[in-house]
Amino acid sequence: SQQGEEDPQALSIQEGENATMNCSYKTSINNLQWYRQNSGRGLVHLILIRSNEREKHSGRLRVTLDTSKKSSSLLITASRAADTASYFCATSARENQGGKLIFGQGTELSVKP
Amino acid sequence: DAGVTQSPTHLIKTRGQHVTLRCSPISGHKSVSWYQQVLGQGPQFIFQYYEKEERGRGNFPDRFSARQFPNYSSELNVNALLLGDSALYLCASSYLGHLNQPQHFGDGTRLSIL
Numbered sequence: 001s002q003q004g005e006e007d008p009q010a011l012s013i014q015e016g017e018n019a020t021m022n023c024s025y026k027t028s029i030n031n032l033q034w035y036r037q038n039s040g041r042g043l044v045h046l047i048l049i050r051s052n053e054r055e056k057h058s059g060r061l062r063v064t065l066d067t068s069k070k071s072s073s074l075l076i077t078a079s080r081a082a083d084t085a086s087y088f089c090a091t092s093a094r095e096n097q098g099g100k101l102i103f104g105q106g107t108e109l110s111v112k113p
Numbered sequence: 114d115a116g117v118t119q120s121p122t123h124l125i126k127t128r129g130q131h132v133t134l135r136c137s138p139i140s141g142h143k144s145v146s147w148y149q150q151v152l153g154q155g156p157q158f159i160f161q162y163y164e165k166e167e168r169g170r171g172n173f174p175d176r177f178s179a180r181q182f183p184n185y186s187s188e189l190n191v192n193a194l195l196l197g198d199s200a201l202y203l204c205a206s207s208y209l210g211h212l213n214q215p216q217h218f219g220d221g222t223r224l225s226i227l
Contacts, residue, residue, distance in 0.1 A: 050213060101205075
């Protein structure tokens with residue numbers, strides 16, 4: 001079974017707009033990671049945020065983590081058509097020693113030129 | 114440097130057959146994990162191997178097995194295939210398989226069961 005849920009399930013925006021995706025999870029975590037998956041391809045790691053961090057930036061990406069609410073958000077600023085993909089959050093628990101990631105259902109992002 | 118490579122890319126089998134999927138991790142990576150991704154869902158963890166030993170196992174039946182070789186490559190075996198085993202099987206590697214390390218994924222093997 002999946003660890004959590006992502007919201008929205010699908011998001012369609014215009015190029016240049018910002019895209020926000022949310023993720024909720026159920027158990028305590030060591031870190032939360034975001035991955036991107038283009039159609040029919042493998043997952044690409046975007047960003048990792050540890051449980052003691054609240055916000056992290058990487059280029060046009062901004063991730064927040066609220067462990068009290070067991071939730072995270074991914075913001076993509078100034079979106080491009082190339083950002084069209086599915087985005088997944090994944091959690092890693094301390095007892096899994098990093099090897100087991102539990103993924104959400106994903107958000108399908110469509111950026112229209 | 115080459116990324117994680119998986120073979121074959123596509124495979125068609127019939128119910129009851131068995132299948133072997135192969136994965137070569139990034140050079141220097143010692144941990145390999147396997148995931149199953151059913152269409153429209155997120156990946157589900159199957160196994161993790163580190164230094165040729167099983168470190169974790171997901172909620173999958175005993176029909177699923179895996180192993181890791183001295184060169185850190187890995188095989189996933191599935192016996193007595195069912196229609197529900199149709200999915201994209203992803204392999205991921207990391208250097209030590211420790212906390213706070215991202216995993217690097219291959220493009221997967223698309224398995225179709227007829």
